[in-house]
Amino acid sequence: MKGMTTFGNVQQRAEALAANYYDALVPVKEMEFSDLRTVKIGGEPHHLRRVASQRVAARLGIPHPYLERCPADLQAEQLNYWLREERNEEFFVRFDGADVRAVFTPRYTPADNLEVLSRLVEIGVGTETKVQVALDKEFMSLSIPDQNRTFEVKGDRLTPGISVSNSEVGLASLSVKAFFLRLVCTNGLIAKTEVSSSYRHVSARILEELPQALGQVQGELDSSRDKMRISMSSPVSDPEATLRSFNRQFQLSQREQKAVAWGFVQEPGKTMWEIIQAYTFGSKHSPLTAEESHRLQVVGGMVLGMVQ
Structure with a gap:
């Protein structure tokens, strides 16, 4: 949505975008990466959107452009290794249906x-x-x-x-x-x-x-x-x-x-x-x-x- 419109139309569009949004505190030990764009949470696979994968890589201290050049098995190996070193016990995860749209530390309180x-x-x-x-x-x-x-x-x-x-x-x-x-x-x-x-x-x-x-x-x-x-x-x-x-x-x-x-x-x-x-x-x-x-x-x- 881009351009001149009414505030009411913006409200309607924002509500439509948020229809399947929800948040959850996810134990780090329940997370496992299959590759840079797929993470299993409690054994269930979820697609990581690009922004989410960038934030995860930054949090774990791995350059995202480097990970993108790696084969999927090496992506998973490095992400899972550094995930085990994560000092937080939980991540604050934002979902859109089955997709992960963002991953933050528990201290992060977003404005919707x-x-x-x-x-x-x-x-x-x-x-x-x-x-x-x-x-x-x-x-x-x-x-x-x-x-x-x-x-x-x-x-x-x-x-x-x-x-x-x-x-x-x-x-x-x-x-x-x-x-x-x-x-x-x-x-x-x-x-x-x-x-x-x-x-x-x-x-x-x-x-x-x-x-x-x-x-x-x-x-x-x-x-x-x-x-x-x-x-x-x-x-x-x-x-x-x-x-x-x-x-x-x-x-x-x-x-x-x-x-x-x-x-x-x-x-x-x-x-x-x-x-x-x-x-x-x-x-x-x-x-x-x-x-x-x-x-x-x-x-x-x-x-x-x-x-x-």
């Missing part, structure tokens, strides 16, 4: 997307509220524009708001940041602000403090206006080289770089504003995951933050 959405309802977000979203099984990026605060910068109309992102499988912590929606093309930019709030996954604290975090970010939304104005007047002699430089700086993947190149073609130009829009336009590229789309909006905001 449905909990976050419910908290937003409690503080006044209605089902018909227009939002921009990128949502899949691994990541949620939800941006809520404040239509009453739309402003213009050199004829370009923008609506500020807040962006809430969360990963139930540990790709990122719950985060609340400033957001700008460019109305002419619905490009979204997640601004780098001093009061952006990010929390480790301790649900009670997150959900208690969400209203305060939203209020803090709302109070700083105007701080990016001057940088936007300056970016529109800041010339760039070689846009392609500039994009390559930023891509390296932010360590974008090949797929993300292709999305940025596609985004630049949508609105080419020779100012920093067009450079920024390459990232925000690129976030809408269809092959991207929700996390990748969110990342490009964040990179756009970080590039804006560099404008002097």
